[in-house]
Amino acid sequence: xxxxxxxxxxxxxxxxxxxxxxxxxxxxxxxxxxxxxxxxxxxxxxxxxxxxxxxxxxxxxxxxxxxxxxxxxxxxxxxxxxxxxxxxxxxxxxxxxxxxxxxxxxxxxxxxxxxxxxxxxxxxxxxxxxxxxxxxxxxxxxxxxxxxxxxxxxxxxxxxxxxxxxxxxxxxxxxxxxxxxxxxxxxxxxxxxxxxxxxxxxxxxxxxxxxxxxxxxxxxxxxxxxxxxxxxxxxxxxxxxxxxxxxxxxxxxxxxxxxxxxxxxxxxxxxxx
Amino acid sequence: xxxxxxxxxxxxxxxxxxxxxxxxxxxxxxxxxxxxxxxxxxxxxxxxxxxxxxxxxxxxxxxxxxxxxxxxxxxxxxxxxxxxxxxxxxxxxxxxxxxxxxxxxxxxxxxxxxxxxxxxxxxxxxxxxxxxxxxxxxxxxxxxxxxxxxxxxxxxxxxxxxxxxxxxxxxxxxxxxxxxxxxxxxxxxxxxxxxxxxxxxxxxxxxxxxxxxxxxxxxxxxxxxxxxxxxxxxxxxxxxxxxxxxxxxxxxxxxxxxxxxxxxxxxxxxxxx
Numbered sequence: 294x295x296x297x298x299x300x301x302x303x304x305x306x307x308x309x310x311x312x313x314x315x316x317x318x319x320x321x322x323x324x325x326x327x328x329x330x331x332x333x334x335x336x337x338x339x340x341x342x343x344x345x346x347x348x349x350x351x352x353x354x355x356x357x358x359x360x361x362x363x364x365x366x367x368x369x370x371x372x373x374x375x376x377x378x379x380x381x382x383x384x385x386x387x388x389x390x391x392x393x394x395x396x397x398x399x400x401x402x403x404x405x406x407x408x409x410x411x412x413x414x415x416x417x418x419x420x421x422x423x424x425x426x427x428x429x430x431x432x433x434x435x436x437x438x439x440x441x442x443x444x445x446x447x448x449x450x451x452x453x454x455x456x457x458x459x460x461x462x463x464x465x466x467x468x469x470x471x472x473x474x475x476x477x478x479x480x481x482x483x484x485x486x487x488x489x490x491x492x493x494x495x496x497x498x499x500x501x502x503x504x505x506x507x508x509x510x511x512x513x514x515x516x517x518x519x520x521x522x523x524x525x526x527x528x529x530x531x532x533x534x535x536x537x538x539x540x541x542x543x544x545x546x547x548x549x550x551x552x553x554x555x556x557x558x559x560x561x562x563x564x565x566x
Numbered sequence: 567x568x569x570x571x572x573x574x575x576x577x578x579x580x581x582x583x584x585x586x587x588x589x590x591x592x593x594x595x596x597x598x599x600x601x602x603x604x605x606x607x608x609x610x611x612x613x614x615x616x617x618x619x620x621x622x623x624x625x626x627x628x629x630x631x632x633x634x635x636x637x638x639x640x641x642x643x644x645x646x647x648x649x650x651x652x653x654x655x656x657x658x659x660x661x662x663x664x665x666x667x668x669x670x671x672x673x674x675x676x677x678x679x680x681x682x683x684x685x686x687x688x689x690x691x692x693x694x695x696x697x698x699x700x701x702x703x704x705x706x707x708x709x710x711x712x713x714x715x716x717x718x719x720x721x722x723x724x725x726x727x728x729x730x731x732x733x734x735x736x737x738x739x740x741x742x743x744x745x746x747x748x749x750x751x752x753x754x755x756x757x758x759x760x761x762x763x764x765x766x767x768x769x770x771x772x773x774x775x776x777x778x779x780x781x782x783x784x785x786x787x788x789x790x791x792x793x794x795x796x797x798x799x800x801x802x803x804x805x806x807x808x809x810x811x812x813x814x815x816x817x818x819x820x821x822x823x824x825x826x827x828x829x830x831x832x833x834x835x836x837x838x839x
Binding site for chain 2: 314317333364392398423454458547565
Protein backbone atom coordinates (compact mmCIF):
# COMPACT_ATOMS: atom_id res chain seq x y z
CA UNK A 294 0.00 0.00 0.00
CA UNK A 295 2.81 2.39 -0.85
CA UNK A 296 1.76 6.02 -1.19
CA UNK A 297 -1.52 5.48 0.62
CA UNK A 298 -2.17 7.82 3.53
CA UNK A 299 -3.46 5.81 6.47
CA UNK A 300 -5.98 7.48 8.74
CA UNK A 301 -7.05 5.91 12.03
CA UNK A 302 -10.12 6.84 14.05
CA UNK A 303 -9.23 5.86 17.59
CA UNK A 304 -11.71 6.04 20.45
CA UNK A 305 -12.46 4.67 23.90
CA UNK A 306 -16.08 4.37 22.74
CA UNK A 307 -17.60 3.43 19.40
CA UNK A 308 -15.38 5.77 17.37
CA UNK A 309 -18.41 7.37 15.72
CA UNK A 310 -17.48 10.92 16.73
CA UNK A 311 -13.87 10.47 15.59
CA UNK A 312 -14.95 8.95 12.29
CA UNK A 313 -17.60 11.61 11.64
CA UNK A 314 -15.25 14.53 12.14
CA UNK A 315 -12.35 12.74 10.41
CA UNK A 316 -14.42 11.88 7.37
CA UNK A 317 -15.58 15.50 7.09
CA UNK A 318 -11.98 16.69 7.24
CA UNK A 319 -10.72 14.23 4.62
CA UNK A 320 -13.39 15.21 2.09
CA UNK A 321 -11.84 18.68 2.09
CA UNK A 322 -8.68 17.31 0.44
CA UNK A 323 -8.68 16.01 -3.10
CA UNK A 324 -6.59 13.56 -5.07
CA UNK A 325 -5.11 11.80 -2.07
CA UNK A 326 -5.65 8.10 -1.59
CA UNK A 327 -6.73 7.58 2.01
CA UNK A 328 -7.08 4.22 3.75
CA UNK A 329 -9.21 4.68 6.84
CA UNK A 330 -9.73 2.38 9.78
CA UNK A 331 -11.70 2.71 12.98
CA UNK A 332 -10.20 1.31 16.19
CA UNK A 333 -12.96 1.34 18.80
CA UNK A 334 -13.13 0.68 22.54
CA UNK A 335 -9.47 1.54 23.22
CA UNK A 336 -9.86 1.70 27.00
CA UNK A 337 -6.79 -0.13 28.33
CA UNK A 338 -3.00 0.00 27.94
CA UNK A 339 -3.05 -3.30 26.05
CA UNK A 340 -5.57 -2.02 23.52
CA UNK A 341 -3.67 1.24 23.11
CA UNK A 342 -0.42 -0.69 22.53
CA UNK A 343 -2.09 -2.87 19.94
CA UNK A 344 -3.41 0.28 18.22
CA UNK A 345 0.10 1.76 18.21
CA UNK A 346 1.48 -1.42 16.64
CA UNK A 347 -1.12 -1.18 13.91
CA UNK A 348 -0.40 2.50 13.26
CA UNK A 349 3.35 1.83 13.02
CA UNK A 350 2.84 -1.09 10.66
CA UNK A 351 0.75 1.15 8.41
CA UNK A 352 3.53 3.74 8.31
CA UNK A 353 6.10 1.09 7.41
CA UNK A 354 3.89 -0.28 4.63
CA UNK A 355 2.99 3.06 3.06
CA UNK A 356 6.06 5.17 3.73
CA UNK A 357 3.80 8.03 4.81
CA UNK A 358 3.10 9.31 8.31
CA UNK A 359 -0.37 8.17 9.40
CA UNK A 360 -3.01 10.53 10.71
CA UNK A 361 -4.87 9.68 13.93
CA UNK A 362 -8.19 11.33 14.73
CA UNK A 363 -8.55 10.64 18.40
CA UNK A 364 -11.35 10.87 20.98
CA UNK A 365 -9.66 8.89 23.76
CA UNK A 366 -10.07 10.84 27.00
CA UNK A 367 -7.52 9.13 29.30
CA UNK A 368 -4.22 11.11 29.20
CA UNK A 369 -2.00 8.05 29.72
CA UNK A 370 -3.56 6.23 26.79
CA UNK A 371 -3.25 9.40 24.72
CA UNK A 372 0.46 9.71 25.54
CA UNK A 373 0.94 6.13 24.42
CA UNK A 374 -0.91 6.74 21.15
CA UNK A 375 1.08 9.91 20.48
CA UNK A 376 4.31 7.90 20.80
CA UNK A 377 3.30 6.13 17.58
CA UNK A 378 4.69 9.15 15.74
CA UNK A 379 1.46 9.74 13.81
CA UNK A 380 -0.05 13.19 13.29
CA UNK A 381 -2.42 13.31 16.25
CA UNK A 382 -5.67 15.25 15.85
CA UNK A 383 -7.51 15.25 19.16
CA UNK A 384 -11.15 15.87 18.29
CA UNK A 385 -12.07 17.24 21.73
CA UNK A 386 -8.93 19.00 22.97
CA UNK A 387 -9.26 22.37 21.13
CA UNK A 388 -12.78 22.89 22.46
CA UNK A 389 -12.47 21.80 26.08
CA UNK A 390 -10.66 24.88 27.46
CA UNK A 391 -12.99 27.45 25.89
CA UNK A 392 -15.98 25.42 27.09
CA UNK A 393 -14.55 25.05 30.60
CA UNK A 394 -14.06 28.80 30.80
CA UNK A 395 -17.51 29.57 29.43
CA UNK A 396 -19.34 27.03 31.60
CA UNK A 397 -17.24 27.67 34.72
CA UNK A 398 -16.66 23.97 35.21
CA UNK A 399 -13.96 21.35 34.55
CA UNK A 400 -14.76 18.54 32.12
CA UNK A 401 -15.59 15.13 33.58
CA UNK A 402 -13.08 12.77 31.99
CA UNK A 403 -14.63 9.39 32.14
CA UNK A 404 -13.50 6.83 29.61
CA UNK A 405 -16.09 5.75 27.08
CA UNK A 406 -18.57 8.32 28.32
CA UNK A 407 -18.25 10.75 25.46
CA UNK A 408 -21.49 9.53 23.96
CA UNK A 409 -23.35 9.76 27.23
CA UNK A 410 -25.35 7.19 29.08
CA UNK A 411 -28.34 5.53 27.52
CA UNK A 412 -31.48 7.39 28.27
CA UNK A 413 -34.41 4.92 28.41
CA UNK A 414 -36.96 7.48 27.23
CA UNK A 415 -34.82 8.37 24.21
CA UNK A 416 -34.17 4.71 23.47
CA UNK A 417 -37.86 4.00 23.58
CA UNK A 418 -38.57 6.87 21.22
CA UNK A 419 -36.08 5.48 18.69
CA UNK A 420 -37.41 1.95 18.99
CA UNK A 421 -41.03 3.03 18.73
CA UNK A 422 -40.23 5.18 15.72
CA UNK A 423 -38.34 2.30 14.10
CA UNK A 424 -41.28 -0.03 14.65
CA UNK A 425 -43.52 2.63 13.18
CA UNK A 426 -41.33 2.92 10.08
CA UNK A 427 -41.33 -0.87 9.67
CA UNK A 428 -45.10 -1.22 9.98
CA UNK A 429 -45.82 1.83 7.81
CA UNK A 430 -43.31 1.00 5.09
CA UNK A 431 -44.31 0.82 1.45
CA UNK A 432 -48.00 1.53 2.01
CA UNK A 433 -48.38 -1.52 4.27
CA UNK A 434 -50.39 0.33 6.89
CA UNK A 435 -51.94 3.54 5.59
CA UNK A 436 -53.33 4.91 8.85
CA UNK A 437 -51.14 7.94 9.14
CA UNK A 438 -52.65 9.80 12.10
CA UNK A 439 -49.55 9.22 14.23
CA UNK A 440 -47.06 9.97 11.46
CA UNK A 441 -44.70 12.93 11.74
CA UNK A 442 -43.71 12.59 8.08
CA UNK A 443 -45.08 10.70 5.07
CA UNK A 444 -42.64 10.25 2.21
CA UNK A 445 -44.27 9.87 -1.17
CA UNK A 446 -42.63 8.73 -4.39
CA UNK A 447 -42.39 6.04 -7.03
CA UNK A 448 -41.01 2.63 -6.14
CA UNK A 449 -37.24 2.72 -5.38
CA UNK A 450 -36.94 6.47 -5.07
CA UNK A 451 -35.25 6.16 -1.66
CA UNK A 452 -38.21 6.29 0.72
CA UNK A 453 -37.53 3.27 2.95
CA UNK A 454 -33.93 3.96 4.00
CA UNK A 455 -34.82 7.61 4.64
CA UNK A 456 -37.73 6.59 6.90
CA UNK A 457 -35.51 4.20 8.84
CA UNK A 458 -32.82 6.83 9.19
CA UNK A 459 -35.34 9.40 10.45
CA UNK A 460 -36.59 6.87 12.99
CA UNK A 461 -33.22 5.65 14.24
CA UNK A 462 -31.58 9.06 14.43
CA UNK A 463 -34.34 11.49 15.22
CA UNK A 464 -37.06 9.32 16.73
CA UNK A 465 -39.35 10.67 14.01
CA UNK A 466 -42.33 8.54 12.99
CA UNK A 467 -41.90 8.36 9.25
CA UNK A 468 -44.26 6.45 6.98
CA UNK A 469 -43.88 6.00 3.27
CA UNK A 470 -46.39 5.63 0.51
CA UNK A 471 -45.39 4.33 -2.93
CA UNK A 472 -47.17 5.98 -5.84
CA UNK A 473 -48.58 3.15 -7.93
CA UNK A 474 -49.41 3.24 -11.62
CA UNK A 475 -53.07 3.67 -10.64
CA UNK A 476 -52.27 6.61 -8.38
CA UNK A 477 -50.22 8.22 -11.13
CA UNK A 478 -52.87 7.66 -13.79
CA UNK A 479 -55.45 9.21 -11.46
CA UNK A 480 -53.39 12.42 -11.72
CA UNK A 481 -54.38 13.52 -8.27
CA UNK A 482 -53.26 12.92 -4.73
CA UNK A 483 -54.59 9.56 -3.45
CA UNK A 484 -57.55 10.22 -1.17
CA UNK A 485 -55.92 8.66 1.90
CA UNK A 486 -53.04 11.14 1.68
CA UNK A 487 -55.15 14.25 1.31
CA UNK A 488 -55.97 14.82 4.95
CA UNK A 489 -52.26 14.55 5.84
CA UNK A 490 -51.09 17.10 3.32
CA UNK A 491 -48.90 19.02 5.81
CA UNK A 492 -46.88 15.86 6.55
CA UNK A 493 -46.20 14.95 2.91
CA UNK A 494 -42.78 15.16 1.32
CA UNK A 495 -42.07 13.98 -2.22
CA UNK A 496 -38.94 12.11 -3.30
CA UNK A 497 -37.97 11.96 -6.93
CA UNK A 498 -35.01 10.51 -8.82
CA UNK A 499 -33.36 10.67 -12.21
CA UNK A 500 -35.13 8.09 -14.44
CA UNK A 501 -31.84 6.66 -15.73
CA UNK A 502 -30.63 6.09 -12.20
CA UNK A 503 -34.02 4.64 -11.23
CA UNK A 504 -33.79 2.24 -14.14
CA UNK A 505 -30.37 1.01 -12.91
CA UNK A 506 -31.73 0.42 -9.40
CA UNK A 507 -34.85 -1.39 -10.59
CA UNK A 508 -32.86 -3.40 -13.10
CA UNK A 509 -30.80 -4.85 -10.26
CA UNK A 510 -33.97 -5.80 -8.44
CA UNK A 511 -36.05 -7.22 -11.29
CA UNK A 512 -33.84 -7.57 -14.37
CA UNK A 513 -35.46 -6.93 -17.74
CA UNK A 514 -38.93 -6.42 -16.30
CA UNK A 515 -41.44 -3.87 -17.47
CA UNK A 516 -40.92 -2.34 -14.01
CA UNK A 517 -37.23 -1.75 -14.78
CA UNK A 518 -37.81 -0.50 -18.31
CA UNK A 519 -36.43 3.00 -18.93
CA UNK A 520 -39.67 4.19 -20.52
CA UNK A 521 -41.66 3.00 -17.49
CA UNK A 522 -39.27 4.76 -15.13
CA UNK A 523 -39.40 7.96 -17.14
CA UNK A 524 -43.20 8.01 -17.36
CA UNK A 525 -43.62 7.32 -13.63
CA UNK A 526 -41.14 10.01 -12.61
CA UNK A 527 -42.73 12.62 -14.90
CA UNK A 528 -46.21 11.82 -13.58
CA UNK A 529 -45.04 11.88 -9.95
CA UNK A 530 -43.26 15.21 -10.36
CA UNK A 531 -46.34 16.68 -12.04
CA UNK A 532 -48.45 15.54 -9.10
CA UNK A 533 -46.06 17.07 -6.56
CA UNK A 534 -46.15 20.37 -8.45
CA UNK A 535 -49.90 20.40 -8.81
CA UNK A 536 -50.48 19.53 -5.16
CA UNK A 537 -47.75 21.84 -3.90
CA UNK A 538 -45.85 19.07 -2.14
CA UNK A 539 -42.19 19.85 -1.34
CA UNK A 540 -39.92 17.60 -3.35
CA UNK A 541 -36.27 16.57 -3.40
CA UNK A 542 -34.28 14.56 -5.88
CA UNK A 543 -32.41 11.69 -4.24
CA UNK A 544 -30.14 11.05 -7.23
CA UNK A 545 -27.11 12.86 -5.83
CA UNK A 546 -28.19 13.19 -2.21
CA UNK A 547 -27.10 11.04 0.71
CA UNK A 548 -29.60 9.52 3.13
CA UNK A 549 -28.31 11.91 5.82
CA UNK A 550 -28.92 14.93 3.62
CA UNK A 551 -32.36 13.80 2.47
CA UNK A 552 -33.33 13.28 6.10
CA UNK A 553 -31.96 16.68 7.11
CA UNK A 554 -33.82 18.44 4.33
CA UNK A 555 -37.11 16.69 5.02
CA UNK A 556 -36.98 17.77 8.67
CA UNK A 557 -35.95 21.33 7.82
CA UNK A 558 -38.69 21.68 5.21
CA UNK A 559 -41.45 20.29 7.42
CA UNK A 560 -40.25 22.38 10.38
CA UNK A 561 -39.59 19.35 12.59
CA UNK A 562 -36.96 20.14 15.22
CA UNK A 563 -35.56 17.04 16.81
CA UNK A 564 -32.23 16.22 18.34
CA UNK A 565 -30.09 13.60 16.80
CA UNK A 566 -29.50 10.43 18.81
CA UNK B 567 -35.82 29.61 29.69
CA UNK B 568 -33.68 31.58 32.12
CA UNK B 569 -30.50 29.83 33.18
CA UNK B 570 -30.59 27.41 30.25
CA UNK B 571 -27.43 27.28 28.16
CA UNK B 572 -28.35 27.34 24.49
CA UNK B 573 -26.14 25.40 22.10
CA UNK B 574 -26.53 25.70 18.34
CA UNK B 575 -25.16 23.28 15.76
CA UNK B 576 -24.78 25.38 12.64
CA UNK B 577 -23.77 23.90 9.30
CA UNK B 578 -23.88 24.51 5.56
CA UNK B 579 -24.80 20.83 5.24
CA UNK B 580 -26.93 18.53 7.38
CA UNK B 581 -25.31 19.58 10.65
CA UNK B 582 -24.58 15.97 11.56
CA UNK B 583 -20.86 16.51 12.08
CA UNK B 584 -21.45 19.61 14.22
CA UNK B 585 -24.10 17.85 16.28
CA UNK B 586 -22.00 14.70 16.74
CA UNK B 587 -18.94 16.54 18.01
CA UNK B 588 -21.03 19.02 20.00
CA UNK B 589 -23.04 16.31 21.71
CA UNK B 590 -19.84 14.49 22.67
CA UNK B 591 -18.45 17.70 24.16
CA UNK B 592 -21.58 18.50 26.18
CA UNK B 593 -21.72 15.04 27.78
CA UNK B 594 -18.38 15.88 29.38
CA UNK B 595 -20.04 18.55 31.53
CA UNK B 596 -22.49 17.70 34.29
CA UNK B 597 -25.32 19.50 36.00
CA UNK B 598 -25.84 22.11 33.31
CA UNK B 599 -29.17 22.41 31.56
CA UNK B 600 -28.46 22.61 27.83
CA UNK B 601 -31.02 23.42 25.14
CA UNK B 602 -29.64 22.29 21.80
CA UNK B 603 -30.79 23.14 18.31
CA UNK B 604 -29.47 22.21 14.87
CA UNK B 605 -29.59 24.86 12.14
CA UNK B 606 -28.82 23.06 8.88
CA UNK B 607 -28.13 24.17 5.30
CA UNK B 608 -26.87 27.65 6.24
CA UNK B 609 -25.42 28.44 2.83
CA UNK B 610 -26.48 32.04 2.15
CA UNK B 611 -26.25 35.43 3.86
CA UNK B 612 -30.00 35.38 4.50
CA UNK B 613 -29.85 32.03 6.25
CA UNK B 614 -26.82 33.11 8.29
CA UNK B 615 -28.62 36.29 9.35
CA UNK B 616 -31.67 34.34 10.39
CA UNK B 617 -29.41 32.00 12.42
CA UNK B 618 -27.82 35.02 14.11
CA UNK B 619 -31.25 36.40 15.01
CA UNK B 620 -32.15 33.07 16.61
CA UNK B 621 -28.88 32.90 18.55
CA UNK B 622 -29.34 36.44 19.86
CA UNK B 623 -32.94 35.76 20.88
CA UNK B 624 -31.77 32.70 22.83
CA UNK B 625 -29.20 34.81 24.68
CA UNK B 626 -31.83 37.40 25.58
CA UNK B 627 -34.21 34.72 26.83
CA UNK B 628 -31.71 32.80 28.93
CA UNK B 629 -29.31 35.51 30.05
CA UNK B 630 -26.40 33.22 29.18
CA UNK B 631 -24.02 33.42 26.25
CA UNK B 632 -24.94 30.73 23.71
CA UNK B 633 -22.43 28.24 22.33
CA UNK B 634 -22.21 27.66 18.58
CA UNK B 635 -20.59 24.51 17.21
CA UNK B 636 -19.98 25.42 13.63
CA UNK B 637 -19.03 23.56 10.44
CA UNK B 638 -19.81 26.34 7.96
CA UNK B 639 -16.88 26.62 5.55
CA UNK B 640 -17.50 30.01 3.89
CA UNK B 641 -15.50 32.72 5.73
CA UNK B 642 -18.05 35.50 5.10
CA UNK B 643 -20.86 33.45 6.58
CA UNK B 644 -18.60 32.56 9.51
CA UNK B 645 -17.80 36.22 10.18
CA UNK B 646 -21.52 36.94 10.24
CA UNK B 647 -22.20 34.10 12.68
CA UNK B 648 -19.33 35.20 14.94
CA UNK B 649 -20.90 38.68 15.18
CA UNK B 650 -23.75 37.05 17.14
CA UNK B 651 -21.47 37.23 20.17
CA UNK B 652 -21.82 33.51 20.94
CA UNK B 653 -18.87 31.33 21.92
CA UNK B 654 -17.85 30.01 18.50
CA UNK B 655 -16.38 26.51 18.31
CA UNK B 656 -15.34 25.81 14.72
CA UNK B 657 -15.31 22.02 14.43
CA UNK B 658 -12.87 21.99 11.48
CA UNK B 659 -10.58 24.97 12.02
CA UNK B 660 -8.11 23.50 14.57
CA UNK B 661 -7.36 20.53 12.32
CA UNK B 662 -7.11 22.14 8.91
CA UNK B 663 -3.63 23.71 9.26
CA UNK B 664 -1.93 20.58 10.63
CA UNK B 665 -3.59 18.52 7.89
CA UNK B 666 -2.61 21.00 5.17
CA UNK B 667 1.01 20.85 6.32
CA UNK B 668 1.02 17.08 6.58
CA UNK B 669 -0.71 16.49 3.23
CA UNK B 670 1.12 19.30 1.41
CA UNK B 671 -2.15 20.65 0.03
CA UNK B 672 -4.63 23.44 0.75
CA UNK B 673 -8.16 22.43 1.76
CA UNK B 674 -10.88 22.73 -0.87
CA UNK B 675 -13.48 24.99 0.68
CA UNK B 676 -16.68 24.18 -1.02
CA UNK B 677 -19.88 24.91 0.81
CA UNK B 678 -21.95 21.91 1.83
CA UNK B 679 -19.30 19.51 0.63
CA UNK B 680 -17.99 18.52 4.03
CA UNK B 681 -19.86 15.25 3.86
CA UNK B 682 -18.59 14.45 0.42
CA UNK B 683 -20.42 13.60 -2.74
CA UNK B 684 -22.69 10.62 -2.92
CA UNK B 685 -20.90 7.57 -4.10
CA UNK B 686 -23.31 5.34 -6.03
CA UNK B 687 -21.52 2.13 -5.06
CA UNK B 688 -21.61 3.05 -1.38
CA UNK B 689 -25.25 4.08 -1.64
CA UNK B 690 -26.11 0.76 -3.26
CA UNK B 691 -24.29 -1.13 -0.53
CA UNK B 692 -26.32 0.67 2.14
CA UNK B 693 -29.60 0.13 0.33
CA UNK B 694 -28.91 -3.53 -0.38
CA UNK B 695 -27.90 -4.10 3.22
CA UNK B 696 -31.05 -2.32 4.42
CA UNK B 697 -33.21 -4.49 2.17
CA UNK B 698 -31.38 -7.52 3.50
CA UNK B 699 -32.06 -6.47 7.10
CA UNK B 700 -35.74 -5.93 6.28
CA UNK B 701 -36.20 -9.29 4.58
CA UNK B 702 -34.16 -11.18 7.19
CA UNK B 703 -35.74 -9.54 10.21
CA UNK B 704 -37.24 -11.57 13.03
CA UNK B 705 -36.59 -14.95 11.45
CA UNK B 706 -38.68 -14.09 8.36
CA UNK B 707 -36.15 -15.49 5.92
CA UNK B 708 -33.70 -17.90 7.53
CA UNK B 709 -31.36 -18.43 4.58
CA UNK B 710 -28.30 -16.82 6.02
CA UNK B 711 -25.61 -17.63 3.45
CA UNK B 712 -25.21 -13.96 2.49
CA UNK B 713 -25.35 -12.63 6.04
CA UNK B 714 -22.34 -10.88 7.54
CA UNK B 715 -23.89 -11.01 11.01
CA UNK B 716 -26.79 -12.89 12.59
CA UNK B 717 -28.07 -11.43 15.85
CA UNK B 718 -29.71 -13.94 18.14
CA UNK B 719 -31.80 -13.22 21.21
CA UNK B 720 -35.24 -13.35 22.79
CA UNK B 721 -38.02 -11.17 21.43
CA UNK B 722 -37.46 -7.42 22.14
CA UNK B 723 -33.83 -7.70 23.13
CA UNK B 724 -32.80 -5.02 20.61
CA UNK B 725 -32.02 -7.06 17.49
CA UNK B 726 -34.02 -5.19 14.84
CA UNK B 727 -32.78 -1.62 15.41
CA UNK B 728 -29.21 -2.90 15.64
CA UNK B 729 -29.54 -4.73 12.31
CA UNK B 730 -30.96 -1.63 10.64
CA UNK B 731 -28.21 0.53 12.09
CA UNK B 732 -25.52 -1.91 10.88
CA UNK B 733 -27.07 -1.83 7.42
CA UNK B 734 -27.56 1.93 7.12
CA UNK B 735 -24.21 2.91 8.59
CA UNK B 736 -21.84 0.15 7.68
CA UNK B 737 -23.50 -1.56 4.71
CA UNK B 738 -23.32 -4.77 6.73
CA UNK B 739 -25.86 -7.50 5.91
CA UNK B 740 -27.31 -8.21 9.32
CA UNK B 741 -30.04 -10.79 9.90
CA UNK B 742 -31.73 -11.52 13.17
CA UNK B 743 -33.21 -14.64 14.61
CA UNK B 744 -35.58 -14.56 17.59
CA UNK B 745 -35.15 -17.43 20.04
CA UNK B 746 -38.61 -18.89 20.52
CA UNK B 747 -39.87 -20.83 23.52
CA UNK B 748 -39.36 -24.02 21.50
CA UNK B 749 -35.77 -23.09 20.69
CA UNK B 750 -35.10 -22.31 24.33
CA UNK B 751 -36.71 -25.52 25.57
CA UNK B 752 -34.60 -27.48 23.09
CA UNK B 753 -31.57 -26.21 25.02
CA UNK B 754 -29.38 -26.26 21.98
CA UNK B 755 -28.64 -24.00 19.07
CA UNK B 756 -31.41 -24.23 16.44
CA UNK B 757 -30.16 -26.39 13.57
CA UNK B 758 -30.46 -23.64 10.95
CA UNK B 759 -28.05 -21.46 12.92
CA UNK B 760 -25.39 -24.11 13.47
CA UNK B 761 -23.63 -23.81 10.15
CA UNK B 762 -23.35 -20.04 10.58
CA UNK B 763 -21.78 -20.19 14.02
CA UNK B 764 -19.00 -17.71 13.19
CA UNK B 765 -21.57 -15.05 12.26
CA UNK B 766 -23.64 -15.37 15.43
CA UNK B 767 -23.81 -12.71 18.10
CA UNK B 768 -26.11 -12.93 21.11
CA UNK B 769 -28.04 -10.03 22.60
CA UNK B 770 -29.39 -10.22 26.10
CA UNK B 771 -31.24 -7.78 28.36
CA UNK B 772 -32.18 -7.32 31.98
CA UNK B 773 -35.49 -9.22 32.53
CA UNK B 774 -37.09 -6.30 34.39
CA UNK B 775 -36.31 -3.97 31.52
CA UNK B 776 -37.54 -6.58 29.02
CA UNK B 777 -40.77 -6.85 30.94
CA UNK B 778 -41.27 -3.06 30.66
CA UNK B 779 -40.69 -3.14 26.93
CA UNK B 780 -42.99 -6.09 26.31
CA UNK B 781 -45.63 -4.67 28.62
CA UNK B 782 -45.86 -1.62 26.39
CA UNK B 783 -46.30 -3.85 23.36
CA UNK B 784 -48.75 -6.42 24.72
CA UNK B 785 -50.01 -5.26 28.10
CA UNK B 786 -50.70 -7.94 30.73
CA UNK B 787 -49.95 -10.81 28.38
CA UNK B 788 -48.09 -13.98 29.28
CA UNK B 789 -45.41 -12.67 26.89
CA UNK B 790 -44.93 -9.55 29.05
CA UNK B 791 -45.03 -11.44 32.36
CA UNK B 792 -41.89 -10.94 34.45
CA UNK B 793 -41.52 -14.68 35.07
CA UNK B 794 -41.70 -15.40 31.34
CA UNK B 795 -39.09 -12.73 30.65
CA UNK B 796 -36.79 -14.02 33.37
CA UNK B 797 -37.06 -17.65 32.24
CA UNK B 798 -36.42 -16.76 28.58
CA UNK B 799 -33.40 -14.60 29.39
CA UNK B 800 -31.87 -17.26 31.67
CA UNK B 801 -32.36 -19.96 29.02
CA UNK B 802 -30.96 -17.74 26.25
CA UNK B 803 -27.89 -16.80 28.26
CA UNK B 804 -27.27 -20.45 29.12
CA UNK B 805 -27.44 -21.32 25.43
CA UNK B 806 -24.97 -18.55 24.51
CA UNK B 807 -22.54 -19.81 27.16
CA UNK B 808 -22.89 -23.44 26.17
CA UNK B 809 -22.45 -22.69 22.46
CA UNK B 810 -19.68 -20.16 23.04
CA UNK B 811 -21.55 -17.35 21.29
CA UNK B 812 -20.33 -13.83 22.14
CA UNK B 813 -22.99 -11.92 23.99
CA UNK B 814 -23.75 -8.35 24.99
CA UNK B 815 -26.38 -6.90 27.28
CA UNK B 816 -28.38 -4.14 25.60
CA UNK B 817 -29.89 -2.84 28.85
CA UNK B 818 -27.53 0.10 29.23
CA UNK B 819 -26.02 0.17 25.76
CA UNK B 820 -26.93 2.49 22.91
CA UNK B 821 -27.65 1.17 19.41
CA UNK B 822 -24.38 2.78 18.25
CA UNK B 823 -22.37 1.00 20.90
CA UNK B 824 -24.05 -2.36 20.36
CA UNK B 825 -23.31 -2.05 16.63
CA UNK B 826 -19.70 -1.07 17.27
CA UNK B 827 -19.14 -3.99 19.63
CA UNK B 828 -20.75 -6.53 17.31
CA UNK B 829 -18.44 -5.47 14.46
CA UNK B 830 -15.34 -5.39 16.70
CA UNK B 831 -16.10 -8.83 18.13
CA UNK B 832 -16.80 -10.48 14.78
CA UNK B 833 -13.74 -8.82 13.23
CA UNK B 834 -15.75 -6.99 10.57
CA UNK B 835 -13.93 -3.84 9.43
CA UNK B 836 -16.19 -1.47 7.57
CA UNK B 837 -16.20 2.25 7.13
CA UNK B 838 -19.07 4.24 8.45
CA UNK B 839 -21.27 5.95 5.91
